[in-house]
Amino acid sequence: MPGTPTGGEASGADGASFERLSPEQHRILAYASSIGSEFDFALLVAAIGLEEERLAEQLEHLVHLGVLRERVGGDRFSFVEEEFRARIYRSLTESRLRVLHRKIAEAMERMYPTPSAEVVAELGRHFFLGKVPEKSRTYNRLASENARAADDPESAAHYLERVRVDLESAPGDHRNELAEVDAGLGDLYYSTANFAAADRYFTAALERLGSAEPRVRARLLLARAEVAREKLDVETASRLAMEALQSFQAAGDGIGEARTYRLLGRVAFHRGAYREALDESMRSLEALGEDRDPRMVGELAIEIGNSFALLGPEVQGEAVDWYQRAIDRLTRAGDWVELSRAYHNLGVALGERRPAEGLEQLERASEMGDRAHDSRSVGRALLSGVEFRLALGQLEEAARDNEQAGRLLERLNDDLGLEQVEVNRGLIAEKQGQWDDAEHAYERAIETCRRFRLRADEAEVYLYLARLRLKTRNWDGSRHAFRAATNLGVSDLKPALAAQVEELRRQLALSPDAGGATPAPGAPST
Numbered sequence: 001m002p003g004t005p006t007g008g009e010a011s012g013a014d015g016a017s018f019e020r021l022s023p024e025q026h027r028i029l030a031y032a033s034s035i036g037s038e039f040d041f042a043l044l045v046a047a048i049g050l051e052e053e054r055l056a057e058q059l060e061h062l063v064h065l066g067v068l069r070e071r072v073g074g075d076r077f078s079f080v081e082e083e084f085r086a087r088i089y090r091s092l093t094e095s096r097l098r099v100l101h102r103k104i105a106e107a108m109e110r111m112y113p114t115p116s117a118e119v120v121a122e123l124g125r126h127f128f129l130g131k132v133p134e135k136s137r138t139y140n141r142l143a144s145e146n147a148r149a150a151d152d153p154e155s156a157a158h159y160l161e162r163v164r165v166d167l168e169s170a171p172g173d174h175r176n177e178l179a180e181v182d183a184g185l186g187d188l189y190y191s192t193a194n195f196a197a198a199d200r201y202f203t204a205a206l207e208r209l210g211s212a213e214p215r216v217r218a219r220l221l222l223a224r225a226e227v228a229r230e231k232l233d234v235e236t237a238s239r240l241a242m243e244a245l246q247s248f249q250a251a252g253d254g255i256g257e258a259r260t261y262r263l264l265g266r267v268a269f270h271r272g273a274y275r276e277a278l279d280e281s282m283r284s285l286e287a288l289g290e291d292r293d294p295r296m297v298g299e300l301a302i303e304i305g306n307s308f309a310l311l312g313p314e315v316q317g318e319a320v321d322w323y324q325r326a327i328d329r330l331t332r333a334g335d336w337v338e339l340s341r342a343y344h345n346l347g348v349a350l351g352e353r354r355p356a357e358g359l360e361q362l363e364r365a366s367e368m369g370d371r372a373h374d375s376r377s378v379g380r381a382l383l384s385g386v387e388f389r390l391a392l393g394q395l396e397e398a399a400r401d402n403e404q405a406g407r408l409l410e411r412l413n414d415d416l417g418l419e420q421v422e423v424n425r426g427l428i429a430e431k432q433g434q435w436d437d438a439e440h441a442y443e444r445a446i447e448t449c450r451r452f453r454l455r456a457d458e459a460e461v462y463l464y465l466a467r468l469r470l471k472t473r474n475w476d477g478s479r480h481a482f483r484a485a486t487n488l489g490v491s492d493l494k495p496a497l498a499a500q501v502e503e504l505r506r507q508l509a510l511s512p513d514a515g516g517a518t519p520a521p522g523a524p525s526t
Contacts, residue, residue: 278304
């Protein structure tokens with residue numbers, strides 16, 4: 001039976017040691033381990049240059065030794081133990097590995113004149129490890145483009161990193177080409193929410209360019225501004241955006257101006273200046289002129305919808321219309337990440353009055369996030385559905401979704417998302433009557449809001465804390481939290497909470513003084 005030692009010979013990593021293998025078997029396993037954990041018989045023949053029958057006999061012997069396993073059909077083999085394959089591979093010198101990988105790559109080129117995406121990636125790997133930089137760059141660039149087209153930015157970045165290594169070691173001046181690669185890596189890492197890496201590559205691209213290519217510099221400055229906004233550094237985001245705007249205006253680049261105004265609108269929205277955010281978005285729409293690219297219009301429609309959503313209930317219909325417009329444009333453009341955001345924000349807008357309908361839209365947002373391999377979109381959709389599930393009495397589902405979102409967003413170091421996880425923990429604990437847990441969760445959320453200057457979110461959490469303390473008859477603590485919420489401008493920053501603000505104000509007016517003992521009548525329910 002394959003995998004079982006015969007004739008008393010040892011097998012696998014425990015026994016089929018290097019001493020028990022013949023020099024020819026060593027050579028075969030060196031090639032096989034360089035190909036990978038699995039390999040095709042035809043590729044091994046082409047790379048190693050042995051006669052087919054002789055190679056087949058040796059492979060048969062290695063199968064009986066328990067080193068290899070033959071797949072159904074006899075055309076493909078695999079190592080029984082990955083550790084044994086790795087041990088063989090690690091025993092090879094760098095010069096030997098360079099030769100092996102080059103010969104494997106050359107054999108693959110002959111076998112696959114029109115390679116598939118999978119073969120292109122393997123050609124890139126073998127030429128890179130075989131130290132053939134020109135072909136490595138060609139195949140790894142193509143592999144990166146294929147991965148990006150397949151919505152796999154992590155793999156796309158991995159292949160492009162190889163291109164960067166090859167360019168840095170190549171003779172001659174490759175500054176412009178390296179700047180292009182750095183910019184591409186910045187875009188890819190930004191799409192995976194690895195903002196530290198994205199900023200590092202955008203900065204490297206700017207340094208390589210110097211004062212050359214003003215339009216490209218402006219785009220990179222705007223990219224760094226986007227990273228700063230994602231990291232909740234609004235001062236840096238505004239400064240870099242204004243620097244980019246000046247360059248775009250000097251170059252007469254309307255599209256660049258439109259993108260910059262959009263970013264400035266998002267920064268204003270973050271500060272709670274919703275009217276200013278709307279004005280910046282309208283400037284962006286105007287700057288587009290006749291170039292109404294569906295993706296850009298779709299992205300901008302989300303920002304306009306966001307502003308209307310927080311300008312009061314009387315314009316909620318406008319917000320919904322803009323979100324639906326965004327969904328139409330982004331569906332046509334096939335931008336799944338932004339489409340997820342559009343469905344997300346539509347779900348939030350609808351869910352305030354119709355929680356079940358809001359959850360339906362958030363489910364679509366999660367589906368689009370999965371399609372784009374964007375864990376952050378999935379996590380944010382789960383987060384936003386927690387309040388709706390609580391409103392529908394789905395307490396267990398709310399807790400499940402919140403913790404799943406927390407795990408996703410913690411891996412991404414998403415501070416803004418993790419702040420909402422804490423708020424949700426407070427809401428869930430409050431529903432469960434776990435008052436201390438709820439208060440501690442709200443306090444942790446407030447600390448995060450202060451650290452990142454999230455004024456609107458801080459005001460909302462203070463309101464929740466005031467409501468909680470009223471329930472536990474902590475009258476002074478409730479008044480203190482309520483004053484903090486109103487001083488921050490909770491009614492203006494969060495118009496949907498205005499009714500809750502007035503109800504809590506009424507309850508506090510009826511509550512006893514700090515030294516009293518009479519409970520407040522009719523404490524609000526959740």
